Ligand code: FES
């Protein structure tokens with residue numbers, strides 16, 4: 001009986017992690033799509049496995065790197081991994097999709113996902129360790145004062161809302177905006193449900209009431225996701241899950257995955273409560289502004305019930321989160337859990353800020369299509385004159401070849417040698433590039449391309465900062 | 472209870488509550504809300520250095536030591552998010568505070584904190 005095992009926490013080496021990520025993403029469900037949009041198949045998600053072997057997920061991204069391609073790749077992976085806990089069915093029956101259903105929910109897909117999840121979470125959410133820091137001796141009373149102080153904050157329109165209002169194409173911008181909410185709103189409250197399993201006293205039951213509200217009291221027409229589907233349909237968007245997968249910004253997934261991350265890792269329960277309080281409390285004003293914004297952009301045909309419904313219900317949820325969940329859980333578990341509650345509250349703010357800036361920048365990028373195309377000429381000129389020497393990739397692609405959406409960690413110049421490329425900068429946003437033309441591709445901006453001639457020969461110059469090419 | 476949000480560094484990095492100034496200090500040993508005036512004779516604790524090899528701040532006036540651990544564990548409850556800090560002052564009233572600026576020593580201004 002001399003056996004004393006040594007417990008080793010689970011961790012993959014860089015090489016193992018790279019292999020495991022590729023292994024997971026090589027599933028036929030996750031390969032590149034030949035279309036921009038998925039067609040009523042909730043199991044298909046483009047993860048671009050061909051690029052994964054070049055990415056290092058072992059490092060924590062910093063705040064300044066959080067919109068880099070690594071983050072987009074990690075968030076697409078995480079969305080896929082978390083969502084294999086949830087049930088999705090196609091709207092119009094199975095047919096051949098039954099095989100995809102089985103693949104998506106198979107033990108092998110789930111086991112492979114679980115292996116890489118902890119590293120991806122550290123990679124993507126680790127920067128919050130540096131961004132948020134809690135100190136001092138917190139008491140129940142100081143926590144309550146801290147949380148209630150949010151009610152004194154003057155809500156301001158977000159950068160995203162302003163970007164839509166000022167966009168050269170507000171309807172397009174608003175549709176792009178609604179698309180960003182799909183990962184969150186279509187399975188609304190699902191991350192939260194992770195917290196009500198088990199057995200832990202009255203808070204569990206009170207939390208369940210919040211979920212009952214989100215689920216429309218069991219009446220399907222009033223379930224919040226149904227209301228959101230109505231919003232999408234009313235402005236001409238499809239409602240089959242992840243139809244617009246390729247148009248999700250990494251920060252939109254970062255935000256919705258944050259709750260899955262907290263809900264999946266139960267040791268982060270208290271952070272969840274802090275973040276929940278923040279969203280429930282601020283959502284009221286956000287939804288009021290969102291309803292007005294959508295109505296002003298699309299007119300009366302926009303169905304904004306999803307948002308007006310939240311104005312009524314969430315006033316109540318913010319108070320409930322504090323009085324029925326947070327304070328009772330502090331009473332039950334002790335003041336030692338307070339720093340985690342405070343941390344979740346502040347972390348969510350950081351992520352919301354990241355998302356807000358990212359979305360506004362994407363609208364500027366989409367609206368700037370003609371400008372970025374026009375910039376090709378002086379930047380190309382600068383490269384010709386040797387003002388910068390940038391790495392060059394030469395590419396030849398056949399008609400219909402679709403570069404699934406992605407982003408780069410620096411500015412690039414796309415230069416068309418021959419043929420025609422349709423360059424896509426976001427939902428409903430593109431430029432046609434012919435031989436001799438091209439476009440500047442801005443750092444961190446989501447984009448893709450499709451070849452529209454028999455063949456297209458083009459170059460990508462990784463210039464880093466395009467301004468260095470200008471005289 | 473008074474909840475105040477102020478800057479971690481630069482302009483507005485000091486809040487004066489009920490006549491007592493506070494700053495947010497970031498050291499290699501942890502971060503905390505620091506009373507800027509020393510409890511001995513009111514020396515400038517915001518310019519204190521960390522005693523080499525020990526978790527103590529040394530006041531520049533008469534070298535009184537203050538435990539960094541005590542400040543972080545039992546100090547004023549606060550949270551830093553990026554470049555702003557929010558602190559909860561238990562015995563303060565909403566009408567008795569102001570913000571200002573105080574310089575911080577290199578041991579307290581976060582430059583020594585590796586990110
Ligand atoms: S004033 Fe600080 S030690 Fe005397």
Ligand SMILES: [Fe+2]
Nearest residue numbers: 406408441447
């Ligand atoms: Fe690209």
